[in-house]
Amino acid sequence: MAKDGGVSCLRSSEMMSVGIGGMEPPPLDLDEVHVLAVDDSLVDRIVIERLLRITSCKVTAVDSGWRALEFLGLDNDKASAEFDKLKVDMIITDYCMPGMTGYELLKKIKESSSFRQVPVVIMSSENVLTRIDRCLEEGAEDFLLKPVKLADVKRLRNCLTGDVKLSNGNKRKLPEDSVTVDTSLPPPPPPSSLTLSTNSSDSSPPLSPVEVFSSPLSSPEEVDDVLTSSPEESPIRRQKMGSPGLD
Amino acid sequence: MDTLVAQLQRQFRDYTISLYHQGFLDDQFTELKKLQDECSPDFVAEVVSLFFEDCEKLIGNMARALDQTGNVDFSLVGSSVHQLKGSSSSVGAKRVKGLCVTFKECCDSQNFEGCVRCLQQVDIEYKSLKAKLQDLFNLEQQIVQAGGRIPQVDI
Numbered sequence: 218m219a220k221d222g223g224v225s226c227l228r229s230s231e232m233m234s235v236g237i238g239g240m241e242p243p244p245l246d247l248d249e250v251h252v253l254a255v256d257d258s259l260v261d262r263i264v265i266e267r268l269l270r271i272t273s274c275k276v277t278a279v280d281s282g283w284r285a286l287e288f289l290g291l292d293n294d295k296a297s298a299e300f301d302k303l304k305v306d307m308i309i310t311d312y313c314m315p316g317m318t319g320y321e322l323l324k325k326i327k328e329s330s331s332f333r334q335v336p337v338v339i340m341s342s343e344n345v346l347t348r349i350d351r352c353l354e355e356g357a358e359d360f361l362l363k364p365v366k367l368a369d370v371k372r373l374r375n376c377l378t379g380d381v382k383l384s385n386g387n388k389r390k391l392p393e394d395s396v397t398v399d400t401s402l403p404p405p406p407p408p409s410s411l412t413l414s415t416n417s418s419d420s421s422p423p424l425s426p427v428e429v430f431s432s433p434l435s436s437p438e439e440v441d442d443v444l445t446s447s448p449e450e451s452p453i454r455r456q457k458m459g460s461p462g463l464d
Numbered sequence: 465m466d467t468l469v470a471q472l473q474r475q476f477r478d479y480t481i482s483l484y485h486q487g488f489l490d491d492q493f494t495e496l497k498k499l500q501d502e503c504s505p506d507f508v509a510e511v512v513s514l515f516f517e518d519c520e521k522l523i524g525n526m527a528r529a530l531d532q533t534g535n536v537d538f539s540l541v542g543s544s545v546h547q548l549k550g551s552s553s554s555v556g557a558k559r560v561k562g563l564c565v566t567f568k569e570c571c572d573s574q575n576f577e578g579c580v581r582c583l584q585q586v587d588i589e590y591k592s593l594k595a596k597l598q599d600l601f602n603l604e605q606q607i608v609q610a611g612g613r614i615p616q617v618d619i
Binding site: 268 | 492498504507510511515518543547549551553555
């Protein structure tokens with residue numbers, strides 16, 4: 218368990234240098250997803266780490282935004298060749314952290330040339346619309362409401378392997394949204410390749426807090442807020458991570 | 465004939481259900497159980513153990529802050545309450561979490577008596593939960609030692 222703030226670290230340069238005698242080093246497992254998890258709470262770090270490992274991710278868990286930047290080599294202005302080979306497929310961070318919030322960390326990651334394409338997921342125990350909006354506008358891939366469940370992480374994991382099933386769930390579901398996605402909208406940006414399909418075969422699980430939040434009972438005013446708060450943002454992006462409740 | 469294993473399993477089932485029904489645990493505890501398997505057979509016990517250590521530490525912080533008579537830093541107390549609320553939520557400690565909500569309100573309104581009351585209640589509550597979960601884990605151990613399997617309990 219990541220009690221010391223950092224565990225496994227998947228650096229391509231290290232992987233390449235591992236060899237036994239004269240044999241070839243083991244091939245890079247490019248399918249293996251490496252997630253950097255950031256949370257100041259030890260309990261939450263343990264839980265998120267386990268959630269990620271059980272969904273076949275390699276995990277590095279750190280306890281602050283500063284440590285995350287340090288890990289990514291973004292804590293100083295000097296570019297390091299070593300960090301160019303660092304393979305991080307997703308960063309998942311708590312929002313409320315002392316020192317540097319998850320939002321501030323998100324901004325720094327999106328400002329960096331090496332890691333701006335890495336999907337950043339924000340977690341928060343507080344369901345604040347403006348907070349969610351702010352994070353999504355700043356480029357967060359998704360926003361998870363704590364406590365995080367296995368279904369949430371499985372959904373993220375499926376997304377990372379390009380196997381996205383878009384269905385009746387996203388964090389900002391509009392009342393008029395149905396299970397189908399409007400394919401006339403512009404395609405999502407690379408590198409993810411999305412498979413857009415309805416998902417009627419899965420049974421619907423009990424409502425999680427997120428689904429309660431995004432239920433069709435949201436007021437018209439809220440709907441307007443969603444539409445006007447980020448005009449540039451394609452609804453596909455909001456729905457990209459798929460349903461929160463599917464196993 | 466009711467074997468020892470069957471008796472223990474029934475006890476385990478009944479006790480688990482009662483913990484949920486009495487509001488000690490919520491579905492996040494169920495989520496934690498999903499993360500336990502043969503490779504991590506003690507995951508839940510380990511996480512709750514860390515949680516109780518967290519409780520002790522944070523409650524200590526709150527008590528110290530509230531002890532600064534005439535100079536209580538309510539934002540400091542509030543920040544510890546926020547952390548406790550977070551971790552209790554993550555393990556499914558429903559009553560503790562509920563108390564934290566009330567506690568946070570007292571901090572926000574700088575209600576000293578309210579804070580002291582909440583502190584006492586949260587201290588009692590986490591210790592009570594700790595004892596109950598210990599009983600639950602003991603039952604699990606007894607079932608396994610008697611050669612049985614821990615039943616899956618659907619709430």
